[in-house]
Amino acid sequence: xxxxxxxxxxxxxxxxRGVATVSSEELASAAGVNSAKLRKDLSHLGSYGxxxxxxxxxxxxxxxxxxxxxxQDWVVAIIGVGxxxxxxxxxxxxxxxxxxxxxxxDADERIVGQEIAxxxxxxxxxxxxxxxxxxxxxxxxxxxxxxxxxxCDRVVAAGVTSVLNFAPVVLSVPEWVDVRKVDLSxxxxxxxxxEQRKAGGPDGVRGLNGTxxxxxxxxxxxxxxxxxxx
Amino acid sequence: xxxxxxxxxxxxxxxxRGVATVSSEELASAAGVNSAKLRKDLSHLGSYGxxxxxxxxxxxxxxxxxxxxxxQDWVVAIIGVGxxxxxxxxxxxxxxxxxxxxxxxDADERIVGQEIAxxxxxxxxxxxxxxxxxxxxxxxxxxxxxxxxxxCDRVVAAGVTSVLNFAPVVLSVPEWVDVRKVDLSxxxxxxxxxEQRKAGGPDGVRGLNGTxxxxxxxxxxxxxxxxxxx
DNA sequence: AAGCCTTTGTGAATACGCGCACAAAGTCGC
DNA sequence: GCGACTTTGTGCGCGTATTCACAAAGGCTT
Numbered sequence: 295x296x297x298x299x300x301x302x303x304x305x306x307x308x309x310x311r312g313v314a315t316v317s318s319e320e321l322a323s324a325a326g327v328n329s330a331k332l333r334k335d336l337s338h339l340g341s342y343g344x345x346x347x348x349x350x351x352x353x354x355x356x357x358x359x360x361x362x363x364x365x366q367d368w369v370v371a372i373i374g375v376g377x378x379x380x381x382x383x384x385x386x387x388x389x390x391x392x393x394x395x396x397x398x399x400d401a402d403e404r405i406v407g408q409e410i411a412x413x414x415x416x417x418x419x420x421x422x423x424x425x426x427x428x429x430x431x432x433x434x435x436x437x438x439x440x441x442x443x444x445x446c447d448r449v450v451a452a453g454v455t456s457v458l459n460f461a462p463v464v465l466s467v468p469e470w471v472d473v474r475k476v477d478l479s480x481x482x483x484x485x486x487x488x489e490q491r492k493a494g495g496p497d498g499v500r501g502l503n504g505t506x507x508x509x510x511x512x513x514x515x516x517x518x519x520x521x522x523x524x
Numbered sequence: 525x526x527x528x529x530x531x532x533x534x535x536x537x538x539x540x541r542g543v544a545t546v547s548s549e550e551l552a553s554a555a556g557v558n559s560a561k562l563r564k565d566l567s568h569l570g571s572y573g574x575x576x577x578x579x580x581x582x583x584x585x586x587x588x589x590x591x592x593x594x595x596q597d598w599v600v601a602i603i604g605v606g607x608x609x610x611x612x613x614x615x616x617x618x619x620x621x622x623x624x625x626x627x628x629x630d631a632d633e634r635i636v637g638q639e640i641a642x643x644x645x646x647x648x649x650x651x652x653x654x655x656x657x658x659x660x661x662x663x664x665x666x667x668x669x670x671x672x673x674x675x676c677d678r679v680v681a682a683g684v685t686s687v688l689n690f691a692p693v694v695l696s697v698p699e700w701v702d703v704r705k706v707d708l709s710x711x712x713x714x715x716x717x718x719e720q721r722k723a724g725g726p727d728g729v730r731g732l733n734g735t736x737x738x739x740x741x742x743x744x745x746x747x748x749x750x751x752x753x754x
Numbered sequence: 755a756a757g758c759c760t761t762t763g764t765g766a767a768t769a770c771g772c773g774c775a776c777a778a779a780g781t782c783g784c
Numbered sequence: 785g786c787g788a789c790t791t792t793g794t795g796c797g798c799g800t801a802t803t804c805a806c807a808a809a810g811g812c813t814t
Contacts, residue, residue, distance in 0.1 A: 299713040363720030381607035387709030464556040479617030490593030
């Protein structure tokens with residue numbers, strides 16, 4: 295279930311506040327979901343609650359961590375060390391949840407050799423070596439769109455079976471490989487869609503908040519869009 | 525629909541290759557979805573296809589752009605200029621799709637005043653001014669978790685009605701405000717979950733690819749997790 | 755110890771999304 | 785101009801997710 299990590303985060307926050315026990319109602323509220331949904335989700339991994347009391351935070355944290363596979367370490371390689379790759383390398387949420395970044399790789403000679411977050415950026419040529427030596431099972435692709443499929447093919451050939459893709463392309467992979475995609479601009483586009491809806495829809499009245507710029511662009515042909523670089 | 529931006533990206537790629545017309549089958553394949561689903565999605569915004577031929581790429585690009593509200597400019601402010609905020613500020617996928625970054629804001633005096641992607645980072649104190657002066661309608665929150673809710677409350681009070689949240693917290697907002705959340709570590713956790721499944725599940729056999737590290741950690745109490753910083 | 759109160763776990767109803775499969779519609783070749 | 789072929793648009797059935805509502809279960813108070 296995709297919601298377990300959210301529950302886990304909420305539970306960690308409760309732990310930090312010293313809360314020992316939590317009801318489904320409270321936890322659901324903290325996680326932003328319906329309480330029945332939360333109880334059903336938790337029941338799928340066993341009955342760890344006590345009726346009349348709630349769930350023991352520490353025990354639940356352990357059970358969810360185990361279910362998600364966070365009780366073991368996962369070895370990650372980040373390919374593409376641009377702005378985004380750098381941000382990912384320094385992201386605290388990885389190391390603290392059992393994800394160990396074993397390699398940073400880039401094709402740009404100016405970036406190779408730089409030290410980032412305690413790691414030296416390696417050359418993309420060493421991709422297969424790094425994957426093999428460290429036992430990388432998850433690859434994070436943060437390259438420009440044009441390079442992503444090629445990199446993906448290589449990491450898959452080297453034995454990686456999970457890919458987190460930040461490049462704005464649809465990767466094609468064998469059926470045994472999992473790909474998850476994070477696309478920064480798609481999220482913004484979805485927000486723009488809802489924002490427009492609030493303002494009356496594509497055919498409705500404009501001029502509300504956020505529409506003071508370029509009211510009449512809709513009447514023109516769209517400009518030539520440039521494919522997003524990294 | 526959350527898939528429209530994906531279609532749009534695929535269409536732009538086709539446009540760049542000079543393709544004038546495309547069938548639902550081809551476009552669906554490029555977007556990584558079922559062709560029937562694609563046709564149903566497109567039919568929801570009107571019938572823009574020609575039976576026996578397909579869809580005219582340019583016309584479809586325009587229609588989807590209009591539906592998504594990309595035929596107008598959206599003014600964005602990025603709050604929190606750490607690694608991630610910097611990456612977002614330099615992300616080409618924003619400007620090319622009608623999203624204009626009007627302000628970069630941070631609370632750290634060492635960051636305020638720096639020039640990033642052609643903009644000077646302002647102090648968070650000027651948040652309300654920046655939102656008002658530029659007509660910001662979408663706020664991107666890339667602050668540490670602890671600061672996110674406070675920043676969110678302020679941007680909402682200042683009139684922003686759409687928030688893109690990169691901080692690892694569940695933001696609470698009035699019902700008229702849209703929030704979308706991008707959580708880098710959650711995506712990895714979901715991958716780890718599937719990866720573990722492939723290796724036999726939490727109770728199954730270990731030792732396959734990616735599990736050569738810390739096989740026995742599951743037997744120990746989980747370590748104290750540190751809440752993710754930015 | 756007994757009853758009340760809180761909270762879980764889950765059956766059942768509902769809503770939703772997905773994909774198949776096909777008829778309608780339009781094009782292209784002859 | 786006509787028929788065969790291609791492709792769209794969509795009705796329908798199915799499986800999954802979501803929510804409601806309540807009975808079972810445990811703790812707490814008296």
